Amino acid sequence: MINLKDLKKTIFESQVWRSIFRHDYADTPRNRTLQVMSNVWMHLHPPKIRRHAIRVRFTWCMGGITFLLFLVLTVTGVVLMFYYRPVAEYAYADMKYLQFDVPFGMLMRNMHRWAAHGMVLTVWLHMFRVFMTGSYKSPREFNWVVGVLLLTLTLLLSFTGYLLPWDQLSIWAVTVGTNMARATPLLGHEGPFAQVVGVTPRYDARAFLLGGTIVGPPTLLRFYVLHCIFLPILASLLMIVHFWRIRKDGGISGPV
């Protein structure tokens, strides 16, 4: 018969186990600290925080939920990318393929869609909470600015993703949304002072965004690249700054 105690000892004191986990699990203050400090993922946290910082009534948990939804969107988004081609001829058919043939395809798409809407809401509520607690005040001014940029990027991510199903809902919503660009002062062909600059429907801010004069196949490719590569990378970079600055600015705000 195997002696469990011996087995435990053999495993937990083996060189392999020791090389992965640098400390044991006994509940001591030292281990609690090491649990955070010696783990790259947990290391996002400081070892200790002020007591009010875990009160849900203070934080609403909205920043954390936003980040969680971003991770969900990354995972489901990568799965969707395996099946979706950003080509006008195929895009809609691929959506139908995801819906009817791909195992869990519809679930992935639904989760991606609803998490995206959820993220827009949580990021607004996060901003609302941060404003209401005055947390943008010194020394956290810059982190608020980064947060506003992240909020803008969230909206742009959601908007670029809106086009990808390539159905009536998406092209017309994006048509309405990008039509504003034709009225950009100086840079849009219907905007104030357009004649001064000499922009035309083919060469103005909107055409640059769409890759043409209407929401067409080049727009689909453009939005796909923005949605899957450019904007997520930009948002990730800013998130790194955002999280790092929380620690550097003295943890989350609280009464002095």
Next chain:
Amino acid sequence: MAEAPGRAAVAEKAKAAPFKAKIKPIEDKIHCWPYLVRSEFVCSVIIMVVLMVWSIYINAPMEEPANPTNTPNPSKAPWYFLGLQEMLVYFDPWMAGVVLPTLIIVGLMVIPFIDVNPKGNGYYTFEERKFAITMFLIGFLVLWTSLIVTGVFLRGPGWNLFWPWEVWDPHKVVALTNVDLPYWGPFKYLGNPKVFGVELVGLTAITIYFALGVAFWFWKSKTSPTLQELGPIRYGIVASLVLTMMGLPIKMFLRIAFNIKYIWVTPWFNI
């Protein structure tokens, strides 16, 4: 500046004063592991369960294939942009679609630098930050949220207003009775005076509107400690942002109550 006390004086004082331990009270801190991490874990599980169940039962919308020749009526932007689309009713696209969104983003970003009130940092309070919170609530709750609700639920074909219990009638006839300010009420007797095509009534109205901010500065800056703290530059930014933001409800009111379309007409742009 007060003279720094000499070394002897300090030593004297230290002798005289009884020893008092100057220990800062230990901050009330707790370990992230387990207290924060377990909350995050529970929160993540709840969110994931809600999202999974929601996604199993409710399908993401999917309409017919994209067809550039068939424009749906109404065509709506994604719901989070409907506040901007709703502003198109009251402002031209260059204003509602470009200038105002830019001002919203820039305005949000400058908040920490124009709010000089040191109080209310890290706790909920209305008493100590009445102006800041009121302005934020007007912008975020009253304007942004209510415009989105209007856009999502109350706008039908032709971007006409429909109550939720009304049928969306694509042939609803709405009389176009809107007039520009120079042709409205008492102003029409002025004969719409213009200089180089720039219409003067509107120019005067908008100048007076923004001059209110300047006048308020000259009226109050001598006596108000808040304005002195702000200084002219920060005050200018605050006043421009607030007046611009309040321009939206004012224009909405003028449109709904008096059918006024443009306040100011020029050959290049209209406001």
